Amino acid sequence: MRSKRNADVILAVSVTAIIAVTVVFLLFPVIVTAFMAFDAREFIGPFPPTDLSTQWFVKFWNSGYLWSGFKNSVQLAVAVTVVATAMGASAGLAISRMSPRWRDLTTTAFLSPLVLPGVIIGFALLMFLSVFNVLPVFPRLLCGHLIVTIPYTIRMTLVGLTGISATLVEAASSLGANERQAFFTITLPLAKNGIAAGAIFAFAFSMDDVTISLFLSDYDTYTFPVALVGLIRSHFELTIAAAAVALMGLTVVLLLALDRVLGLERVIGQGVYRT
Amino acid sequence: MKSGGSQVLPHLPEAAANAPIVKSAQKRIVGARVRAVKSQVLLLLPAVAVFVLFLGLPMLTVLNESFRTFEPGRIGSVEGAPLTIENYAELFLPVYMRYFSQTYFLAFCASLIAVLIAFPIAYFIARYASSTMRKAAMTLLIGLTFLSALVRVYALQLAFGSVGIFAPIMSALGVNMNGSLYINCVIVVGLLHYSIPMSILILIGAVQQLNPRLTEAAQSLGASALSSHLTVTIPLCIRGLVSAFLVSMTLGISAFIIPWILGRGRVMFISNLIYSRFSEITNYPSGAAISIVMMALSLLLIFIMSRLFTLLDRT
Amino acid sequence: MSVLNLKDITKKYGELAAVDGISLDMERGKVLSLLGPSGCGKTTTLRIIAGFTSPDTGTVEIAGKDVGHLRPYERNVGLLFQDYALFPHMTVAENVAYGMRHRGTPTSEITTRVLRMLSLVQLTGMEARRPHQLSGGQQQRVALARALAIDPQILLLDEPLSALDAKLRLELRLELKEILRSVGATTIVVTHDQEEALTLGDEVVVMNAGKIAQRGTPTQIYEAPADKFVAEFVGRSNWFHASKRSQSTDGLTSYVADDGLEIRTRASRPDSEGGVDLCVRPEDIELVDGTAPESAPSPEHNVLAGVVLDVAPLGADVHVVIELPGKSRLLAIRKNVGRGSEILPGQSVRALFSASDVLVFQR
Numbered sequence: 008m009r010s011k012r013n014a015d016v017i018l019a020v021s022v023t024a025i026i027a028v029t030v031v032f033l034l035f036p037v038i039v040t041a042f043m044a045f046d047a048r049e050f051i052g053p054f055p056p057t058d059l060s061t062q063w064f065v066k067f068w069n070s071g072y073l074w075s076g077f078k079n080s081v082q083l084a085v086a087v088t089v090v091a092t093a094m095g096a097s098a099g100l101a102i103s104r105m106s107p108r109w110r111d112l113t114t115t116a117f118l119s120p121l122v123l124p125g126v127i128i129g130f131a132l133l134m135f136l137s138v139f140n141v142l143p144v145f146p147r148l149l150c151g152h153l154i155v156t157i158p159y160t161i162r163m164t165l166v167g168l169t170g171i172s173a174t175l176v177e178a179a180s181s182l183g184a185n186e187r188q189a190f191f192t193i194t195l196p197l198a199k200n201g202i203a204a205g206a207i208f209a210f211a212f213s214m215d216d217v218t219i220s221l222f223l224s225d226y227d228t229y230t231f232p233v234a235l236v237g238l239i240r241s242h243f244e245l246t247i248a249a250a251a252v253a254l255m256g257l258t259v260v261l262l263l264a265l266d267r268v269l270g271l272e273r274v275i276g277q278g279v280y281r282t
Numbered sequence: 283m284k285s286g287g288s289q290v291l292p293h294l295p296e297a298a299a300n301a302p303i304v305k306s307a308q309k310r311i312v313g314a315r316v317r318a319v320k321s322q323v324l325l326l327l328p329a330v331a332v333f334v335l336f337l338g339l340p341m342l343t344v345l346n347e348s349f350r351t352f353e354p355g356r357i358g359s360v361e362g363a364p365l366t367i368e369n370y371a372e373l374f375l376p377v378y379m380r381y382f383s384q385t386y387f388l389a390f391c392a393s394l395i396a397v398l399i400a401f402p403i404a405y406f407i408a409r410y411a412s413s414t415m416r417k418a419a420m421t422l423l424i425g426l427t428f429l430s431a432l433v434r435v436y437a438l439q440l441a442f443g444s445v446g447i448f449a450p451i452m453s454a455l456g457v458n459m460n461g462s463l464y465i466n467c468v469i470v471v472g473l474l475h476y477s478i479p480m481s482i483l484i485l486i487g488a489v490q491q492l493n494p495r496l497t498e499a500a501q502s503l504g505a506s507a508l509s510s511h512l513t514v515t516i517p518l519c520i521r522g523l524v525s526a527f528l529v530s531m532t533l534g535i536s537a538f539i540i541p542w543i544l545g546r547g548r549v550m551f552i553s554n555l556i557y558s559r560f561s562e563i564t565n566y567p568s569g570a571a572i573s574i575v576m577m578a579l580s581l582l583l584i585f586i587m588s589r590l591f592t593l594l595d596r597t
Numbered sequence: 598m599s600v601l602n603l604k605d606i607t608k609k610y611g612e613l614a615a616v617d618g619i620s621l622d623m624e625r626g627k628v629l630s631l632l633g634p635s636g637c638g639k640t641t642t643l644r645i646i647a648g649f650t651s652p653d654t655g656t657v658e659i660a661g662k663d664v665g666h667l668r669p670y671e672r673n674v675g676l677l678f679q680d681y682a683l684f685p686h687m688t689v690a691e692n693v694a695y696g697m698r699h700r701g702t703p704t705s706e707i708t709t710r711v712l713r714m715l716s717l718v719q720l721t722g723m724e725a726r727r728p729h730q731l732s733g734g735q736q737q738r739v740a741l742a743r744a745l746a747i748d749p750q751i752l753l754l755d756e757p758l759s760a761l762d763a764k765l766r767l768e769l770r771l772e773l774k775e776i777l778r779s780v781g782a783t784t785i786v787v788t789h790d791q792e793e794a795l796t797l798g799d800e801v802v803v804m805n806a807g808k809i810a811q812r813g814t815p816t817q818i819y820e821a822p823a824d825k826f827v828a829e830f831v832g833r834s835n836w837f838h839a840s841k842r843s844q845s846t847d848g849l850t851s852y853v854a855d856d857g858l859e860i861r862t863r864a865s866r867p868d869s870e871g872g873v874d875l876c877v878r879p880e881d882i883e884l885v886d887g888t889a890p891e892s893a894p895s896p897e898h899n900v901l902a903g904v905v906l907d908v909a910p911l912g913a914d915v916h917v918v919i920e921l922p923g924k925s926r927l928l929a930i931r932k933n934v935g936r937g938s939e940i941l942p943g944q945s946v947r948a949l950f951s952a953s954d955v956l957v958f959q960r
Contacts, residue, residue, distance in 0.1 A: 011506035011670060018508045022402045029399055029478060033426055036437030036475070039447065043440060051445055094329040101325035117329065120337065122580060124536030126553040127573045130560055131340035134347060134570070150336040157329055186321075215430045218538045218553070222560065235432050239543055243445060251433040258428045262421065271420050495682035501669040502647055502676040503696030503747055510670075513695075517686050 041255070044248035051245065063249040073250060076234030083145065083230060084213040087152040091209040094153070095160025096202045100194065102161065103168045114165070118158045125218030128154055133222040144228035151219040156212050160205035166273065167201015168194070204269040211261050214254075348570035354563075369571035378555075378572075382579075385551040388466060388541075389534025392473035396481045396530045397523055399474075404485030405515070409494065420486075426479040434475055435543045442468050444546070465549050472540040477530035484529060488522020489515075520594055528587045535580065552576050599661075600625045600783045601646065601751055606655035608641055615641040616652070617807030623751075628777055628784045630798030632791060634830065638807040639787045643753050646785070648672050659750055670699070675749030675782075679756040681740040683728040689715070689739050690724035696747035714742040717776060733761050734769055741773070745780060752777075752784040758793060770796055791831050795819070803827050825958040828876050835879060835927050838960075840872035849897065849952050856923025860899050863953035874958045881954040882929040884917060887945030894949065901948045903927065905940055915940070919948060 043051070047058035067073060102113050120128060132151050136142055175197075179189040217232040224233045231250075238247055265271065348370070350363040372378065407419050440446050444459050452459050492515065500510035516523070538553040545554070552572060559569030599622040608616040616638040623629055631639045644650040646657060648669035657664050664672050684692055690711050697707045715721050718738035728736055737757065744752060757773065758766045774797055777784050786797050794801050795815040803810045803818060803826075811823035822828035829836075837860060839852035850865040852875060866873055887902055903919040906926065910916075910933055917940055919927045927948055940946065 011509075012668065014509075015507040015668070018511075022406065025399055025402055026406060029403060032471075033422075033475065033479065036434070036441045037429070039441050040433065040437040043447075051440070051447070094332060097325040098329035101322040104322060113326075117333070122532050122584065124538070124553055124576060124580070126536070126538050126556045127344070127577060128337070128340075130556055130569060130573055131344045132336060133560070134566060135336075135340035135343045138343070150332070153332050154337050157332065161329070211428055215428075217431060221557070232430065232432050235436075236539065236543070239432070239436055239439070243439070243443070247436055248440065251430070251436050254430045254433050258425060258430070262425050262428060265424075266421070271417070271424055493680065493682060495678045495680060496684060498647075498649055498669070499676065499678060499682040499743075500684075500695065500699075502649075502674060503743065504670045504699040505695070506670055506699075507668075509699060514684055518684075 037255070040248050040251050043245055044252045046245055046248075051243070063245045064252075066246045067249040067253070070246060073231070073234050073238070073246070076229050076231040079145075079228060080214055080231035083148055083152065084210050086149055087156055087213040088206050088210045090149070091153055091156040091160045091213075092202060092206040095157045095205055095209070096164045096198070098157070099161045099164025099168065099202075099205075100190075100198065103165060114161070117161050120154050121158050125155070125216070126222075129219040129222030132219070136223075144223065144225055147223045148220060148228075148230065151223050152213045152216060155216065155219065156209035159208035159212060160202070163201045163205030163208060163269070164198055165201070167198045167204065167269070200269050204265055207261055207265050207268065211258070214257065344570045344573050347567050348574050350567045352565050352567040354565075369567045370575070372568070373571060373575060381550055381552055381555050382575075384549065385535050385553075386579075388470055388549075388551075389473065389531055389537070392470045392477055392534050393527050393530035395470070396474055396477035397485075397527050400478055400481035400485050400526060401516075401519070401523065404482045405489050405511075407482070408486045408489035420483075423479040423483050427476065427483070431476075431539045435472065435539050438468070438472050438475060439543060442471065443544075462548060465545060468544045469541050469549060472544045473530075473534050473537060476540075477533060480533070481526035481530055484526040485519070485522050488519045488525070491522075492518050521591065524587060524590060524594070528584070531583060532580065535576075535583075599623055600659065601785075602656075602658040602661075603642075603646070604656045604658070606642070606645060606652045606657070608638075608645060608650060608652050614638075614807045616645065619655075619804075619807070619809055621802065621809070621812075623783060623785070625783050626781045627799045628774075628786065628797055630794035630801045631785055631787045631804060632794035632798075632801055632831070633789065633804035633810075635789055637804045639789075639804050640755060642804075643676075643755055643785065643787050646751065647674050647676050647753055673747070673750045675744035675747055675752040677737075677740050677744045677752070677754045677757055679759060681728075681736050681760070683736055683740055683743070685728050687727075688724065689720065689726050689728070689731070692728070692739055693743045693746050696743065700747060710746060714746045717745070717780070718742045734765050737761065737769065741776065745782065750783065752782045754784060754786045756788055756790075757786065759788070759790070766793075773797065795831070803830065805830075822876075822956065825874050825876075828956055828958065833879050833928060833930070835877045835882075837875040837877075837925070838872060839875060842873075847896070850957075852957075854923075854925075856921070856925050858901060858921065858923060858925075860955060861897070861952040862955040862957050863897070863951075864955070864957045866957050866959045872960055874960060876956040876958065877927075877950050877954060879916075879928040879930040881950050882927065883949040884919075884929055884931060884940060884946050885949060887947050891947070895951075897952045898949050899952060899955070901927065903946060903948060905942050905944045905946055908940055908942055917946075919946060 042055055044063055045059045045061065046056035047060035047062065048056065098117065102110055102117075105113065129151060132147070132154075136147055136150070175193055176189050179193045180186075184192060215232065216230070217236055220230045220233050221236070224230060229237075235247060235250055238244075262271075349365045349367065351366045351368065353363070373382075407416055411419060442448055449459060452464075457464060496514050496518065497510050500514045501507065505513060535551075536553060537551055538557070541549055541551040542554050542557075545551070550558070556569045556572050556576070559565050559572065601621070601623040603619055603621040606616055606619045607614060619638070619642060631642065633639050641650060645652050646659075648664070648667060648671075651665070659672060659674070684695065687695070693711045693714050694707050697710060702710070711724070712721070715724065718741055720735060720738055720742070723731070723735065723739075728739065731739065737760070741757075758769055761769060770793060777797070786794065788794050788797075795818070798815060800812065801815055801818045802812045805826045811818060811827045813821070813823075818827065818831055822831060828834055837852075837854040837856075837858065839854045839860070841853055842850060849861045849863060851859055851861050852873065853859055854875070860875055862875065887904075891900065901919075901921055903921045905917060906920045907918040908915060909918075913933055914930050915933050917929045917931065919929060921927055929948060
């Protein structure tokens with residue numbers, strides 16, 4: 008009896024320890040970055056900063072290199088979001104009306120880019136597109152980003168549609184609505200939150216992508232993450248921390264939007280985190 | 283493929299099928315069904331086109347390129363270069379095998395640690411956390427998975443890198459921060475920073491699907507909390523555990539930014555090798571061959587895991 | 598000596614007291630039904646005894662020892678869950694053996710005992726099956742065998758039959774009773790089903806809003822309910838509210854109900870502000886033809902004239918609803934004796950019931 012209880016005490020203590028260490032591990036680097044972005048020193052010194060200033064944000068603001076990338080990224084992300092959402096939503100709606108067998112097959116096919124290493128997608132696209140040398144950088148980036156964002160827009164549209172039974176559409180038809188009317192009055196309004204969540208995912212992943220963009224960018228046209236990764240590799244300094252804080256701010260905004268649109272529980276419950 | 287509205291059709295009694303009214307109704311429904319299929323195809327078309335054009339064809343290009351002879355000094359192979367399996371054969375050289383074994387070994391370590399750490403945390407959140415705490419934890423975890431890979435890598439570099447803020451402490455402890463062991467550890471830490479929150483989210487779902495009465499039943503029968511989890515909770519969550527491991531593993535072996543920055547050029551993953559084939563020596567055929575092998579290995583992993591699933595289901 | 602002794606148990610969830618000062622003791626070998634509506638605190642009480650919930654105040658003693666500080670696995674309490682909680686990844690035999698294995702019973706003994714338990718619940722030959730291959734009734738019996746296999750000091754059954762369909766429930770109720778009797782297990786059955794409580798329990802404890810409303814034998818609970826709640830919850834009843842008492846003669850008290858009917862009762866309660874509630878069980882009411890000359894069998898009888906509103910033959914019983922002059926309704930249950938004595942809607946009848954069958958409750 009006693010040994011059972013001792014085992015339980017050890018279990019409880021170790022679980023508590025694991026939770027505490029993990030929370031610190033997950034949050035510490037993020038907190039360090041946020042603090043260091045406000046460091047008043049000219050070099051990377053010991054944590055915490057002795058004095059605070061906004062000098063790195065000013066440098067970030069004045070860096071033409073980073074800003075050019077930022078502008079490109081936002082333009083690209085907006086374009087990707089529009090196209091991926093339209094394509095993903097229509098594909099999702101079509102998939103939701105298939106028989107279960109076809110639905111599973113098609114969904115798996117469309118989700119496949121998520122298990123493909125980004126490097127391979129980028130490398131393959133680069134080689135393929137170099138055959139047609141005429142395509143400018145921006146549309147090339149758009150193509151690459153569509154491949155990795157459409158899976159999310161399709162998935163989230165399907166998440167938005169789960170729980171909407173076929174009987175609702177049947178009920179609408181029995182009340183005299185034709186196929187088109189049923190679609191616009193029943194299916195689309197019910198799916199719109201899922202579609203919106205997909206759009207948020209598309210925007211977030213387009214803003215975030217490095218690997219594919221690295222292959223498809225050139226010296227004149229590059230995205231924000233590509234600019235940042237170049238900077239991390241060449242001059243490791245705190246301007247990047249300031250940029251990172253800006254990106255974290257963006258993450259928080261997107262997260263709030265996602266919660267508002269679909270609810271975080273639902274995103275996890277049936278969303279992208281399930282295999 | 284069938285549309286929701288046409289499900290009534292098969293239930294029409296066959297004897298009545300000859301009646302003209304029913305026949306015309308049938309025609310109309312069949313017509314509606316054809317239209318529905320047509321509209322489905324139309325809805326799917328743009329996405330399918332994008333996938334075929336920008337994923338399917340590029341992959342075929344890679345496959346084709348991987349069998350071409352490389353001429354040093356050129357970008358990519360020449361049109362009509364002779365076919366060869368040289369690019370694959372050279373991957374069996376120990377120097378290349380090392381990249382593969384390194385990638386798989388570090389990804390495996392990170393995935394295993396991630397699942398081991400994530401499970402108790404997921405169990406705690408799913409079972410014991412109050413609803414506000416749950417919500418806070420979920421928000422934090424999703425936020426961490428959403429966090430830009432660059433922010434993550436930069437933050438870890440800032441904390442654990444050679445000029446990072448831990449550098450003085452590490453050198454005081456006598457840790458060689460330029461040793462490959464340390465670099466390997468930092469890479470695993472980098473992978474964990476992503477795979478732990480991801481695994482927790484997957485496992486929360488798995489724990490929530492488990493009837494809490496089962497663990498209580500085990501304890502009322504005399505099993506300690508520890509052994510009730512070992513004999514009941516974990517066996518019944520095995521699917522979730524395997525899923526979390528598989529996702530961590532997939533992310534780990536395709537990791538690019540984390541080993542690129544945190545590996546400081548001394549430790550390279552397969553992704554980095556492919557990139558260097560492209561950016562440094564422009565040996566596209568070799569890069570293509572590595573890509574094909576990497577994809578084959580990923581598919582193999584997924585295949586093994588799904589076989590494991592069906593095996594688990596049977597028992 | 599009592600096997601179980603609860604003293605002054607209280608458990609609050611926020612402001613709400615799920616269990617509010619419950620004291621209870623139980624003798625060895627008895628079956629006690631814990632009956633009450635959902636949310637009355639019966640399941641919380643069960644979980645406190647099993648050790649899954651710790652009470653805010655009060656003590657739990659099992660066989661004279663305070664077990665308050667003991668974890669569930671340190672108590673010797675068998676628990677049958679509402680959904681059975683059979684381990685889906687183990688066979689029937691492994692499920693039944695689970696408890697013994699974790700209590701260090703020798704393997705050879707486990708094997709024989711598993712077989713004995715399975716024969717007790719008539720599942721011999723099902724050892725290698727998995728829970729999902731069994732019917733609901735079989736699952737329930739496996740769960741019972743699993744709980745009994747550890748030879749618990751107390752067996753707790755949480756709504757043991759509620760997951761089964763009505764017909765099966767009736768069958769298994771008797772079977773369960775037989776098994777409990779043959780094993781002689783000290784048992785608490787938590788249920789919201791009064792029939793289940795009254796059939797299974799040697800004694801019944803009725804709970805309401807975290808408190809014990811009444812404890813007694815099934816007969817006592819039914820025939821002499823302690824308060825209005827018990828009377829209303831157990832069995833069917835007709836209610837009259839009376840605010841004034843007219844007179845008392847021959848040991849009988851006359852109440853005038855709010856709708857003007859006069860009802861004589863054997864029992865009496867002191868006058869109170871809110872008046873009294875009178876209760877008559879439908880099966881205590883006898884119906885006679887309303888056109889026949891009036892004659893009460895004895896002066897003790899109440900006679901109420903009315904018109905039949907609805908007749909529902911339900912197998913052995915016929916439920917008759919009568920509308921009384923004051924528009925109030927009366928339910929009478931009579932045996933279905935067959936043709937010739939049928940009562941039809943619209944017929945005028947007289948309802949007879951003895952003054953000693955009227956229960957009186959103070960408001």
